[in-house]
Amino acid sequence: MAKSTTIPASINQLGILGRRRPPPCIRTGLQTGTITSLRRFGVHALSMNYYGMRCPIADNIVRVTVNNALQSDPTLAAGLLRMHFHDCFVEGCDGSVLLDSTKDNTAEKDSPANLSLRGYEIIDDAKQQIENQCPGVVSCADILAMAARDAVFWAGGPVYDIPKGRKDGTRSKIEDTINLPAPFFNSSQLIAMFGQHGFSVQEMVVLSGAHTLGVARCSSFKNRLTKFDSTHNTDPDLDSGFAAKLSKTCTAGDNAEAPFDETRNSFDNAYFNALQKKAGVLTSDQTLFASPRTRNIVNSYAMNEAKFFFEFQQAMVKMGLLDVKEGKAGEVRSDCRKIN
Template sequence: MVSIALKVLLVPLATLLLVLGSTSAQLSVDYYSKTCPNAEEIVRKEMIQILSVAPSLAGPFLRLHFHDCFVRGCDGSVLLNATSGNTAEKDAKPNLSLRGFGSVERVKAKLEKACPNTVSCADVLALMARDSVWLSKGPTWPVSLGRRDGRISIANETKQLPPPTANLTQLIQMFAIKGLDLKDLVVLSGAHTIGTAHCAGIKDRLYNFTGKNNLNDVDPFLDPHYIAKLRSKCSSTDTTTLIEMDPGSYKTFDLSYYKQVAKRRSAFHSDWALLTDQFTRDYVLKHANGFEAEFFQDFSESMIKMGDIGVLTGSQGEIRKTCSIVNY
């Protein structure tokens, strides 16, 4: 199978340089060493308590960080509420299934009590995402800090988020615009090893796939036995039921996701798309058979890279006191 990666790297060079230039802003792992030295400890303590009660929130916390970084960069804009004159990102269709906003405010409140007006909501998301993975038995990594919070959140800009129906050509282009390459794409897709998805996001693969409107009109690239299992949980009109993205292992960060993709038992079309390119297919098949330490290292590196997308620093933006509203 010939790689299609080179066929889709059509993003204008100027656009890529703009994105990559913005990610070179000065962040550092010791950014709060003097102003809030216990910041990471405070976040970790709260995360341990939150996930001990609701372990299924690990996936949503990781997803919040991803959805934040892909729209306006990692600036906490996904957390902002809509106003009378503006519909915010969180109210756009791709984000209606996001969860965990209350927990973010809980962590932020603890930080405000310890270090008022110091730690940004964008940094809180980055730390919560890292701790979510680690507390799910996955890797940990150093999080560079110093992001500032944006004051703008626009629903229409969520079109930059890779949809679950995307093919690999679309995915490569959307990741490339953010300065992420083909390896980042297949590695970060591994985040689907934890968390759940709504039936609404996968029912197009189970019913009326090509518009024939009969029970046999399903996605031919989905394992028939898995189709039957999903149909037992998701009706053609279901919009609320949650299914495990990594069945049987959705609370543990491991290699099981790649095993499911290799067996054509992945929930989203975008997961199956990883099998349509030689490089991503080889990565999936390799890690479906082991090499966990390598995947953990790769995931850590890609998360660090993603966390640098379009960050605000210095005098840009602000440090919100409450993550859902801008300061006044």
């Protein structure tokens, strides 16, 4: 559960720097309401310019590394964004998802929930370059948070800055991934799980919009396509034509993939448009439109992409502060895959 204290004044420097096609309503900077919504998170050492004196080149190294990697493989944008989410929801944003398993411990990344994560090599690459310039200064947790931010912008989404100064955790256990939302969750379960981390219903929906990037494996949604329940062969919340399309995809097996929306590598509001058409791939996607409690939020983002972008970056900054480790509570790993 998120801690409850006040965010330091340094966090008040949060702001939007712009985006490729900035609508007027998000050009003017981050509103004070975001700061108010973050004050229950107890972060004291984080700041926007945390590496300003000791490693000012860190941000640029991460940005260039991410841009180069995504130029070669645009699908990795979804991987970086998902990896940051999976890191923060398990033991806080501490880079624990990056740790490899050892002979004595099975790490988070080897959980079934994380086997499809991609982009570890991008984090390793950025870390090595930073270590060459500023050894022992920049944490893997911060590199991952910066990489996710830069991936969103590269894919066409909003650009936002984040406070830095997270320390790397020393614990990574497969059993902790039970704290990740499952693809079969309904809206009530999603609201409850996100609520445990201090997120509102609106913030849960907007963060779900991260599924505007990427794909899902058939193993995570095939239960919706046949023998769904005693009265329906397919999930009644799923459009019949789209169900047939998914069924055809899944003839290739459990590892076959279906995009979350028609623009899998572009950060836009097409995900919410798909939900309106009953074309959400996962139960945890379509439930957002099926539930009266969240349907109007989906409709608002489907109608207004600028609103989605603005509220998404606010929620991402907030998520990046979940149970961060500061000072002696963590370390700065020299290798993101193992503790020092």
